[in-house]
Amino acid sequence: MTQLLLFNITNGLIIGAFYVLMAIGLSLILNLSNVINFAHGGFLVVGGYIAYTLEPYLGFWGALIASPFLTAIIGLAVEKVLISRVYGRDPLYSLLLTFGLAFILEDGTRVIWGANGKPFTIPAALAQPLSNEFFFITGYRLFMVVMVAVMIALLFILLRYTRAGIRIRAGTLDLETVSALGVNVRALRSLNFAVGIFLAGLSGVLAGGQLGLEPTMGAGLLMPSFIAIIVGGVGSLIGTLVGGLLIGVASGVTAVYFPAASEAIMYVLMAVVLLVRPRGLFGEEGMLT
């Protein structure tokens, strides 16, 4: 039984790593622009499908690199045309807008690529378990964890050492002052949104390799991302990281003993955190205003 538990904790961390990738993109967008991006799942799906379309020409690796950038470009266009109009207003506006956008993206995918799932293949070299004992750690899932770690490292470098990154962090705390200091806030928000959608697109490609690529797959992956942000603390990227891993492990372990609750446990965790420490584990007070 202990071995089963250990396996599932490890497995939970792998699942959690994936949630982290989704949630960090979402958190970035939420922190700076106060936009609750319900369409994040939709962009995930678009990223996956673009990779599927590019795979015959560029191969898996080419599609993996190209697709997030293309998805980010689409995200940028959406931001300029739609999302920028609701900045500064009550988060309800952005919620309604992105909620509708999510449906448009899902149905758009259905119209372009068809309602049936698409077989997205990953290189055979990755689709093998590492060992007979640890059969649930396949090369692909390990690669996924590595990708998440690399992305987080890159994001950290971006936010800590580049000018744009520092401005994003400053804008998260006080956008008005940043604007008053002469920074082009519009461009900053666009860049931030594009980075968030880049991560969503990347999540989509990685998800497509492991799950069935289908128009509705974004919805199921979106809720854990929100929970990760709330549990970890709105406004804190470290919090999102911890939150994602935490709910991944919680979900994985619960699946062993009480499978019906493996999804509900995430919400229970969220409820507990909100009752005990409403700001989240690493959050600061008053972030979502």
Place this chain on the structure above:
Amino acid sequence: MTKRLDFGAVDRRTIVKAGAVAGLSQIAAPFIWSARAADAIKVGMVDPFTGVYAAVAQNELIGVKYAVEQINAKGGVLGRPIELLVEDSANDVGIGVQKTRKLIERDGIQFLIGDVNSAIALAIAQVSNEKKVLHIVSGGHTDGITGKDCHWNVYRVCNTTKMEANSVAELLFNKYGKKWHFITPDYAFGHTLQEAAQADLTKFGGTVTGNELTPLGTTDFSAYLIKARAANPDVLLVLPQGLDMVNCLKQIAQFGIEKQIHVAGLQQELESLEAMPPEARVGIWMFEWYWKQPGVPGVEKFVADIRKRTGGKVPTARTWFGYTSMMSYALVANQAKTLDGVTLAKALGNFELPADVKLQPNKCYYRAGDHQLMTSSFVGEALTKPAGDPEDLFKVDTIVAGDKTSPPESETGCTLQWPA
């Protein structure tokens, strides 16, 4: 003029307007297909065209539309053309019931087809029963529809979960072994499917090493697969359908589980196999209808005609369900020379489908006692490499007749109450 960066507030009127738009979208007109004529017979179809079952629902619709074309080309029903009205239940029981009521009360349909989702099928069956409209459930599998929840006006084309289990169980037991482990989707269909398979297994003398109940929409099956591996069964039965099936098999293939444990299941669909990468297409399954049936009359023409209408894609079992449902109505109405619901419902009992509708080698008829179509099960293996045609992903080994897989009428729990 500079754009404000603004920090405004929500307007109450905006929310009210948004709500009104959302409400209006509910009562928009149905999608009407085929020429409107003053004396057309209206037929309604309710299926989940958006959401997880969109692909199979769309295939059902293709079958129904093709049938309507064929029927109208031959002069329609009692000399009148068929007009098909289509509504989206969006996988929601409330919406399905609302759309059904609208089709019956406002649009005046004489015949109803639907729903793929078993829960919605049961709910709209109550509506059609209340309104005395003949109703064929094309794709909902839960046993209750022709079991304890049967109605005099409701017939069903697709298999019951008991039929599916019975068709494959013996083969799996004899070929693979007696210790079975289940991965079961946690809803009505999954439960009844698993219980039926377990009953068969116990009858043969096997044991269940475990039953993992997975919530619908589970994307990551790794925890359940870890448990299944630890239990060391002979056979791992994968019962989830649609996207869940695709996810599960993909992960099984990536974990290399099919190299240690035999992977099998009960119901499988071409839509799911086509959504999987080749290495995930493993195991023994049953199909409810398959397009490659050399030598069986009518099949080749059906496949060719459907391919013309889908841009080259073959018909699936779902296409056949839709086609059969619509054709059954036309045939029985033309034979009974009436559109009265009660008369037609009685006439469909023991009605045998002709060769160009049943499209299978065995006798295919609606049983009078429970209104279940005695349709065959196509048992075989999934193919990693397509056999010639890129859509030939399943090798049929045996075709078991419906009345061999189905429990007798007395055991289904169905008691039909006809109106006075």
